[in-house]
Amino acid sequence: MTNLRFGLLGLALIVALWLAGRLVTNEYVFFAGYAVAQYILLATAWNLLGGYAGYVNFGTAAFFALGAYVSVAVNKLFEPPLIVLILVGALASGAVGLAMGYLTLKLRGVFFSIATLALAIVAQAVVTNWEFVGGSSGAYLLRPTAGPWGGSYVEYLFYVMLVMAVGAVVLARCIERSKIGFGLAAIRDDELVGEAYGVPTLRLKLLVTVLSGALMGMAGAPLPFYVAYLDPPSAFNLAYAVNTIAMPLIGGASTWVGPVIGAVLLTAVQETAMVTISSAANLMIVGLLMVLFISLAPNGIMGLLRGVRSRA
């Protein structure tokens, strides 16, 4: 399927979900849908660097929360439309991605991962002491009651997130099959050899760190409106980092489909567990699934499917 066709398919999906949304009267559906779309976006963003290039980023929460807090700050100053906040969030997190990439991409493997974890901790410390956005006591936002095109604001947020998630998946698929995608695969498999065969490894890594960071920032920008109250411990919650790693791993990290499957599956399981068991059970379930998949199916669900197909 060409990229154009795939893009059109994504557009069709958005329209179909919008039409289906006309029939929904329970707002919880949009709440839950937002969470799923947000995680598809985050997992896809993580996968650009983690799945395609093999650089495991533990700092998802930093990029995500930065998008959210920049959004709080800019909103407090100018109250621009949501789309502007999203763009500013993308710029801020993309810039941090560039800086982090420049400082850390000479580190390989686990050292890079530790550096990203450190970034998340530093960023949280900075935001906790940033009084303008509420500091440690957090920021309250008044969520508008209605979206700009009618319907509730949560419904509007859901569609905004859906469009971003679909856009990110289309982008990831384009990258995967492009020259850049082959270069990233070379980096993942053997960076030194990739470089010896003409792959500009540093430039490609910087490119995806920026893209990945920017997409995470975009995912975070609408968060303050979604939760209405934002404080550092929840914005920088480790669950974001753990979930965005678990989702591509469970779905299959080297393809665009993996993070989508993983995000839908894990979010559904977590939402169900939250309602039926307890919210504390969430991370335990994620942990168990991760252990199961890493030991039994290291290439995720897509890997299992490929195995079945090649045996058939």
Added chain:
Amino acid sequence: MTAPLLTVDQLTKRFGGFVALDQVSLQVAQGERLGLIGPNGSGKSTLVNCISGTVPISSGRVLLDRERIDRLPPHRRAQLGLVRSFQLPRPFGSLTIADNLKVAMLYAGKPSSDSIHDLLALLGLEDKAGRLPRELTQIEMRKLELARAMAANPRLLIVDEVMAGLSHAEVDEIVELLLRLNEAGVTIVMIEHIMRAVMAFSQRLVCIVAGRKVADGDPREVTGDAHVLKAYLGE
């Protein structure tokens, strides 16, 4: 004589206090087949790493076609046509055989799916195009290493012990391939311990012992050289 394709000028490489290469100079002419020999640990692979840019040099110069390349990152050198294979095959493990070639072609060579197929056919790997590297045998892995190097459209190809561990017939097969490649215009530097292959292939031999060049010239003369004999056989 036209200007050499590759010039290594007074190249020195130190690892801490250890001098791995000591003021090595050599030239490779356009279209030449050069054999590079020397005992284990003499610095052959370090020299390849310095020329291809995998490790930075301590002093000296490396020129490709009169342009200094010793400050360029490895990928730029590959794009300029300086391609090397690795001593132990290092395929891109998650990519198919065809895609392994495609990476080299996209980034260093001239991309076209025809030529991927042609290259695989040339090396007898056409049936394996969709397979993963781990499904290959040792000789197929060596061939993949060569095919990928060819896919990068080299002007100068450095093959680093591509024949170690292969059978007699397999060695002949690879030498034959390299000769054909050379006929097609590729300058080749061969690093090899298998003397039968080196002698069959090389127009000129360079011998490195303990980081110094001790001999450079006609293969028969170099193998008869006193320094070379001493290095290989002792006093």
